[in-house]
Amino acid sequence: MIEEMIMAHSILVKVFLGFLVGGIAIPFLTANNPLGFRKASFIYTMTFQALATMIAFTGVVAIFAGDLGWSFSTILMVIVWAALMYIEIKKYKLIKVANVQKESTFKLMRGAFVKISILQILLVVIMVVLKVLEAKGMISLG
Ligand code: HEM
Numbered sequence: 708m709i710e711e712m713i714m715a716h717s718i719l720v721k722v723f724l725g726f727l728v729g730g731i732a733i734p735f736l737t738a739n740n741p742l743g744f745r746k747a748s749f750i751y752t753m754t755f756q757a758l759a760t761m762i763a764f765t766g767v768v769a770i771f772a773g774d775l776g777w778s779f780s781t782i783l784m785v786i787v788w789a790a791l792m793y794i795e796i797k798k799y800k801l802i803k804v805a806n807v808q809k810e811s812t813f814k815l816m817r818g819a820f821v822k823i824s825i826l827q828i829l830l831v832v833i834m835v836v837l838k839v840l841e842a843k844g845m846i847s848l849g
Contacts, residue, residue, distance in 0.1 A: 709773035734817035
């Protein structure tokens with residue numbers, strides 16, 4: 708049960724990373740379609756939150772089912788998770804109120820989308836690398 712949960716958690720993190728990388732295509736694919744960009748970015752945010760919720764769920768279940776407790780490593784994951792969610796909600800609100808019909812604003816929003824995605828990818832990659840190094844016994848996150 709615990710192994711399955713951690714396995715699901717691990718797979719979901721990789722799916723999430725793939726989703727984040729793939730999402731960078733949105734501002735490019737909709738470069739000539741402001742309303743399409745807005746719509747696609749809303750669907751993107753919904754999918755983002757669904758995947759993030761599943762990651763948190765499998766993580767929390769693993770902690771309680773496995774009686775793993777809250778180590779520094781898991782607290783760090785929760786912090787990274789909360790930061791990812793916070794950034795995504797901010798981005799969602801920004802694109803929601805922006806006048807994307809205005810060319811300069813549209814360009815700004817597309818640029819922000821790409822930069823925010825890169826930041827989120829970095830956060831996930833750093834967390835995954837830390838967990839891999841921890842699993843290999845090269846570092847101890849406590
Ligand atoms: C509420 C959020 C989260 C909770 C409660 C949580 C909890 C856990 C737990 C209990 C484990 C297994 C024990 C361990 O290795 O420490 C684990 C493993 C892991 N988590 Fe999380 N996690 C969360 C979010 C995240 C996020 C956002 C990421 C990536 C950015 C992440 C990446 C990983 C990785 C790479 C592993 C190792 C999987 C493996 O051993 O194959 N976790 N997490």
